[in-house]
Amino acid sequence: MNVQRDTARDGADGTVGKALEVLDRVAAFARPVRFSELLETSPFPKATLYRLIQTLTSQGMLRYDSDRGTYAPGMRLVRMAHAAWAQSSLAPIARTHLDALSAQVGETVHLAQLDGGQVLYVDKRNAARPVRMFSDAGKVGPAYCTGVGKAMMAWLPADILEGVLGQQSWHRFTDTTIPDAAAMGTELAAIRAAGFALDREEHEPGIHCIALPILSITGQVLGAISVTSQAERGTLAEMERHLPHMRQAVERIAGDMRDWRFPDQREG
Known part of the structure; x- marks a missing residue:
């Protein structure tokens, strides 16, 4: 898995940019992923990554499987992807x-x-x-x-x-x-x-x-x-x-x- 980052824009993008990067990293695994796996390659501290993931999950952008302890793209993100596919x-x-x-x-x-x-x-x-x-x-x-x-x-x-x-x-x-x-x-x-x-x-x-x-x-x-x-x-x-x-x-x-x-x- 390889996610490219534009570090020059990190400051300007703020929290939104960080959240989008987390989504990119989850999607790049092409399978449900554990928090520990994300943390291994994340540029963010553990507490920041956890906060971003919790926010994305609560907003339906990520889905958490409590039985397996894994995260995957959520239905809200899927709906947005379908809309983008249809429109762009x-x-x-x-x-x-x-x-x-x-x-x-x-x-x-x-x-x-x-x-x-x-x-x-x-x-x-x-x-x-x-x-x-x-x-x-x-x-x-x-x-x-x-x-x-x-x-x-x-x-x-x-x-x-x-x-x-x-x-x-x-x-x-x-x-x-x-x-x-x-x-x-x-x-x-x-x-x-x-x-x-x-x-x-x-x-x-x-x-x-x-x-x-x-x-x-x-x-x-x-x-x-x-x-x-x-x-x-x-x-x-x-x-x-x-x-x-x-x-x-x-x-x-x-x-x-x-x-x-x-x-x-x-x-x-």
Whole structure:
């Protein structure tokens, strides 16, 4: 588990910022967690952490299981998450188009948005023969070694792209992972020229994909879709046959989104 902190803002954020960090840490365990486990990695003193947890529990943001002595996200937080998903995510708008694309290509389809320097998977359709992989709706992954991440980065304005590239870890997941920002610059230029991005087993061995950005009428990057398969099923060149269906899907999603307001990527 790794929760990044912006220590420069701790003072300004005050109690609210501390409470949100506690929620982040509980969620990062992806399972019910004991107080002692939270305390091991907490930047807060024991008394402060206990007070924050008790407040969050009383407000329904955390749920305490007295039999097991564990904390988990509460129903109030779950309701807020569902509301945020419905109001700020592409998923509700894109749902019918993802269904159609999945039926047309017969492979796994992903829908993603950028979350800072990372990729947030907001929806997924499994293939008739599902591919076992990292990405599921709600998970966050690296932008520099995923098809959807590269597809979105390729069409970002230069100032935003610089910030996104600065947040990448450049960890080598496989032999084909792009190793640094300079190599990524060359890759993004090639993606813009081709009109689509490829994941050449860069994040997970044996898994490759083809991806397209979802752009607003003004060219703003709103998200991306990908079609993913196992390398043993066919080559990336063969997967390019899905591009006409993918282009139709992103055009229809973008069309449905014209009246939808999304946060400016410079905000936050």
